[in-house]
Amino acid sequence: MRPVAFRGAGFAPRASRHAGWVALLAVLAVWQAAGSAGLVNSLFLPTPLAIARAIWQLAVSGALWQHISWSLMRIIAGWILGTAAGIAVGFAIGLFNHARAIGITFISALFPIPKIALLPLLILWLGIGEEPKIATIALGVFFSTAISVYSGVDAVPRNLIRMAQSFNVPFETIVRRVIWPGALPSILAGFRISASVALLLVVSAEMVGADRGIGAFVLQAGNLMQTDQLLAGVVILSLFGLTVGKLINWLEMWLLRWR
Amino acid sequence: MDLIADHISHRFGALEVLDDVSFTVGAGEVVAIVGPSGCGKSTLLSILGGLLQPSAGAAKWRGAPPAGSLNPLTFVFQDFALLPWDTVEANVEFPLLHAPLAPDERRALVDDALRRTGLSDFRGAYPKQLSGGMRQRVGIARALAVRPAILLMDEPLSALDSQTRELLLEDFIGLLAGGGMGAVYVTHNLEEAVRLADRIVVLSRRPGRVRRIVPVAVSRAERSADEARAKLLALQDELWSLIREEAIDAEREVQHA
DSSP: OOOOOOOOOOSOOOOOHHHHHHHHHHHHHHHHHHHHTTSSOTTTSOOHHHHHHHHHHHHHHSHHHHHHHHHHHHHHHHHHHHHHHHHHHHHHHHHOHHHHHHHHHHHHHHTTSOGGGGHHHHHHHHOSSSHHHHHHHHHHHHHHHHHHHHHHHHTSOHHHHHHHHHTTOOHHHHIIIIIHHHHHHHHHHHHHHHHHHHHHHHHHHHHHHOSSSHHHHHHHHHHTTOHHHHHHHHHHHHHHHHHHHHHHHHHHHHHTTTO | OEEEEEEEEEEETTEEEEEEEEEEEOTTOEEEEEOSTTSSHHHHHHHHTTSSOOSEEEEEEESOOOTTOSOSEEEEOTTOOOOTTSOHHHHHHGGGTTSSOOHHHHHHHHHHHHHHTTOGGGTTOOGGGSOHHHHHHHHHHHHHHTOOSEEEEESTTTTSOHHHHHHHHHHHHHHHHTSSSEEEEEOSOHHHHHHHOSEEEEEOSSSBOEEEEEEOSSOGGGTTSHHHHHHHHHHHHHHHHHHHHHHHHHHHHHHHO
């Protein structure tokens, strides 16, 4: 008699949180050691400790909060405008024939444009204040939101809509109680994308024309060869992205707890 | 209230699905619709319930729906069609939200429907937490909550395992026993048809035509007796011999399509 050989292993990767942190710390330690030992020119790649020191100094001097608050203001204003318009247009495309025909044509034509290319035009239209930056972010957010919203509406199971119709449920209630929650997973996934679009565009816009904001700060630090400051700005952007990702995770866990 | 299929024909593009189907469902009567796969049973039910417009003919009703009925023609779906983001209670309440009811009237209807389907202890559960049989019970509770005159049941048991199917079939028999509520029961399962129905409409293969309307000779109240069972079994065999040849052809056709 021989045992039946086990052949069901693998294809079920599980991320251990522990291992990730250990690897991150190991990379930082090697980086730090290489810098301290003089193997890497600190002008081109400052050590993690130097970057941490730069962040600390920025925080203490208050400059950090000023830059962050300018960037945040632009992101939040642009994101809210773009998201509101994107949800409205996305629902219209998902629900109505004419809106669908017209909306999809325009979105297909305009979505591929890198929105930062429109900033000069928007500056001509709106002046050199905050408006063109916010409008650039809003445009970028709008297109990706509109697409994720109408795909979400399209993905709502038709049998649920027919069920509601079979009980004479009015249109408005079907939208609110069937289509909105059914589209929500796709809408929230869209938020994840639109948040990163907003971050990308705020940095780009601030590099083109601003003297405050994280993007402007990173650009100035580069011009002055202050690479520790530059990387401090990059780390802050990374932390910002992580925080937004976590927020959306919580939002999903709370709003989609039925899944 | 009577429900009438009045010379209903339907085609999807070039595909002719139903051809001149006529029959009447009397008040409190249970009519089963059987036939080979693809004969248009579900299409016919959608037309009867106003979810699909027939190419020709019409679904009609005659007489007044019972007092207090909020949705005289009410569907029970094969795939349950529950809102996954709502609890059992909210699913049952859903078709009542737009009805002109006081909050306590609405709550009473929901409570009553949950009680009749044995779901009172599960009102806070989400559909994903329930077994298939319990999910279909929610579908039935939702249908009962609107006080239907006629239930339109589209293969309500075919997504369930055979034991659950038996349990729910017994529930259906109990629910329809009072005679206050009629049903059109679409099924491919002949046993369900003979146990549940007063009359059985046998459709031909596509395009579905009425081949025969077979009354079940034993009254619904007397079907649990032993000699009744023998009669029902004989009827089931008779129906199968009526459908068998066409079922074979229909299956070949579906596989070629």
